[in-house]
């Protein structure tokens with residue numbers, strides 16, 4: 014049986030309990046638009062973390078000279094809590110997010126968040142916000158742990174003080190249309206060998222916004238990034254990993270120091286292998302993929318990530334307007350079969366592999 018919370022939950026002040034109880038769902042819910050009235054906060058100084066606390070959701074007082082604003086020491090995670098039929102909330106593979114957060118922190122010379130602090134924060138937030146976890150199809154409580162540097166001073170030095178927060182947002186699906194077209198980005202690059210692409214560092218996303226705007230102007234909903242050295246090998250989308258079914262094989266770019274190790278990516282690979290589908294993690298040359306699409310050898314493409322779950326990609330586009338379409342997805346497409354299976358596991362309707370569903374209920 015999946016774990017049930019055994020550590021003490023953080024207390025919630027009566028006025029915040031009241032704020033949660035009086036939450037009225039807004040329509041349409043959207044994604045990441047509404048914030049829960051409570052967040053977690055812990056502070057780091059003198060080499061130690063304070064006890065996390067549940068505090069009102071409110072603006073931060075940041076000194077204009079603090080290091081996160083100037084030198085980008087800022088890392089985050091994206092997670093979801095789901096409502097189970099039993100009424101409990103459940104996190105999905107939270108230990109993977111913890112490990113990745115701490116890998117990101119190490120890359121940015123920031124302190125690690127102890128496991129106990131992270132899990133107690135997440136469990137307490139999910140427990141107290143249980144009435145705010147939406148229950149409709151594709152809905153969840155989206156959770157954003159983040160850490161930023163707060164030392165004041167313009168010298169380029171690592172900060173010695175940090176704040177850790179977890180904010181929460183009752184959310185619907187990420188892509189309303191349920192599928193996307195992606196623009197192949199041939200000029201900018203998002204991540205380079207030795208850089209920070211394999212980590213969830215705020216600056217990675219800022220570096221991609223210009224290309225995302227261009228994609229939107231071309232009628233696309235995503236940017237497909239190529240490697241920085243050859244501008245030839247597919248890496249990932251701006252906020253999701255890439256998969257394609259080519260010649261009967263499920264292919265995804267190998268992880269590297271410029272590709273994020275997605276929790277959903279790992280889950281997709283395990284679920285596909287569990288169905289005896291051959292999976293190849295290998296370098297994927299964009300020209301070879303486009304040739305395979307033209308020859309009808311690419312049966313489907315999809316994007317995956319916590320926010321988007323698994324979203325079919327119906328076409329890739331070039332800046333000159335050339336498009337490469339794959340057959341439209343149907344209920345028997347691998348992307349939609351895996352999506353259904355993953356969501357059934359996340360909401361407890363189907364048994365998940367050990368350790369995937371982390372139920373948040375009292376012992």
Ligand SMILES: Cc1ncc(COP(=O)(O)O)c(C=O)c1O
Nearest residue numbers: 252253254273275276277318319
């Ligand atoms: C750049 C990037 N790639 C991939 C992913 C998918 O990762 P995960 O499945 O852990 O959400 C994300 C989302 O976090 C992302 O921002």
